[in-house]
Amino acid sequence: MHLIRWAAGYLEERGVESPRLDAEYLLAGVLHMSRLDLYLHFDQPVAPGDLAAFRGPLVDRGERKPLQYILGRTAFRELELLTDPRVLIPRPETEELVGAALDWVRGRPGIGGGGAAGAAAGDGGSLRALDVGTGSGAVAISLAVEGPFDGVVATDSSSAALEVARANAQRAGADGRVELRVGSIYEPVLFGECFDVVISNPPYVSEAEYDGLAPEVRGWEPRDALVAGDGGLRMLDALVDGAAAILAPGGLLALWTGLSRGRTDLFCLRPRGGPDPPGPERAGANGARRARIRDSLRTRSEPMANVQEMAKELGEALGRTDDFQALKRATTSLDEDRELVELRNELEKLESEILVALQAGKEPGDDVRERYDRLVQDLQVRPAYQRLIAAQANFDKLLKKVNDTISVAVDEGSKSRIILP
Numbered sequence: 001m002h003l004i005r006w007a008a009g010y011l012e013e014r015g016v017e018s019p020r021l022d023a024e025y026l027l028a029g030v031l032h033m034s035r036l037d038l039y040l041h042f043d044q045p046v047a048p049g050d051l052a053a054f055r056g057p058l059v060d061r062g063e064r065k066p067l068q069y070i071l072g073r074t075a076f077r078e079l080e081l082l083t084d085p086r087v088l089i090p091r092p093e094t095e096e097l098v099g100a101a102l103d104w105v106r107g108r109p110g111i112g113g114g115g116a117a118g119a120a121a122g123d124g125g126s127l128r129a130l131d132v133g134t135g136s137g138a139v140a141i142s143l144a145v146e147g148p149f150d151g152v153v154a155t156d157s158s159s160a161a162l163e164v165a166r167a168n169a170q171r172a173g174a175d176g177r178v179e180l181r182v183g184s185i186y187e188p189v190l191f192g193e194c195f196d197v198v199i200s201n202p203p204y205v206s207e208a209e210y211d212g213l214a215p216e217v218r219g220w221e222p223r224d225a226l227v228a229g230d231g232g233l234r235m236l237d238a239l240v241d242g243a244a245a246i247l248a249p250g251g252l253l254a255l256w257t258g259l260s261r262g263r264t265d266l267f268c269l270r271p272r273g274g275p276d277p278p279g280p281e282r283a284g285a286n287g288a289r290r291a292r293i294r295d296s297l298r299t300r301s302e303p304m305a306n307v308q309e310m311a312k313e314l315g316e317a318l319g320r321t322d323d324f325q326a327l328k329r330a331t332t333s334l335d336e337d338r339e340l341v342e343l344r345n346e347l348e349k350l351e352s353e354i355l356v357a358l359q360a361g362k363e364p365g366d367d368v369r370e371r372y373d374r375l376v377q378d379l380q381v382r383p384a385y386q387r388l389i390a391a392q393a394n395f396d397k398l399l400k401k402v403n404d405t406i407s408v409a410v411d412e413g414s415k416s417r418i419i420l421p
Helices: 001-015 019-031 035-040 047-062 068-070 092-106 115-121 138-144 159-171 215-218 233-244 301-319 322-336 338-359 365-381 384-405
Strands: 072-077 081-082 128-132 151-154 178-182 195-200 248-256 265-269 288-289
Touching: 001 019, 001 338, 019 047, 019 301, 047 068, 047 072, 047 338, 047 365, 068 072, 072 138, 081 138, 081 159, 081 301, 092 138, 092 195, 092 248, 138 151, 138 159, 138 178, 138 195, 151 159, 159 178, 195 233, 215 248, 233 248, 322 384, 338 365, 365 384
Parallel strands: 128 151, 128 195, 151 178, 195 248
Antiparallel strands: 072 081, 248 265, 265 288
């Protein structure tokens, strides 16, 4: 914990928005463990080699390199995506965009989660989607994995970005359902092709807005994936103007129109020359009928409250287990042993010395390493410490058993109870 506090202070001094959280993720990555494991093993000393390995990621984050680029991955809906400076970091708002499009598709007659067969039964044909400006592939792969689509075409003007998308599609087992094409906006669309859903999170930042973005964005993420001309509207205008030519009758154009605008826009289109479907006011020369559904995203308040309730219940249930009580007693015993407290304090002091040396680009001397190794060995032979390690191991086994066996499905308005194995 001392190391995390020290690293968090280092990041906070350099203006990082969530210093403690980022320090935990960075250290967990170096130690190849989860953030939870950091707290379960908080009394175990960090080896000098791991301290040295921690230096590079910590300095990078202090220089405002995004955490996702340092870790090389990003969580997005059901996926873990490879992420590097070739692509924009997927945002939570883009998850909402995908969710809105999936809700719309599942609400169509004859689909309702029945997949391609349901689509054929309801509409007499298969469902296809087009993701314009796919970047890491987050949107296209999510549609392929979660939706009833028979095929998803993903385009990007950057061939480097498509390399990342291809790797992510393969990791998700979706490379057979996601077709990648290089080109700008609708250029890669073949003559006569049409889609049930066209979706995009396009560049929407104006030149004026770009200068005010956070250093993590301005200094590291690909500028072309962020900035659009005409006050940030050029790409949006092109997407709306050309959508009617490639959308199937009654198809959907789903756009995220920018953090500053703060909304997902859904457009339902009619065929050229055909009758206007019932609904909101008509907008656009191509007969697009704009149905801005700012509130169309289903409210997550009820299921989220249920998730929080279950998390609280899980925590209380774990807290009553014999394994947790043994861990608690072992921790208390360690804290009450004056010699061990002094030994741990000395270890923390040496950790700080090693980190300071590493931050200055210097390797800690052999005498410092030898002292550190002796203190670690001294700590590890103490009975109180051995009891703590044994208790941690038993609690780890319980958590793994819970993780492997618990399965909770949360539906809107449903209640779920947690039963520990």
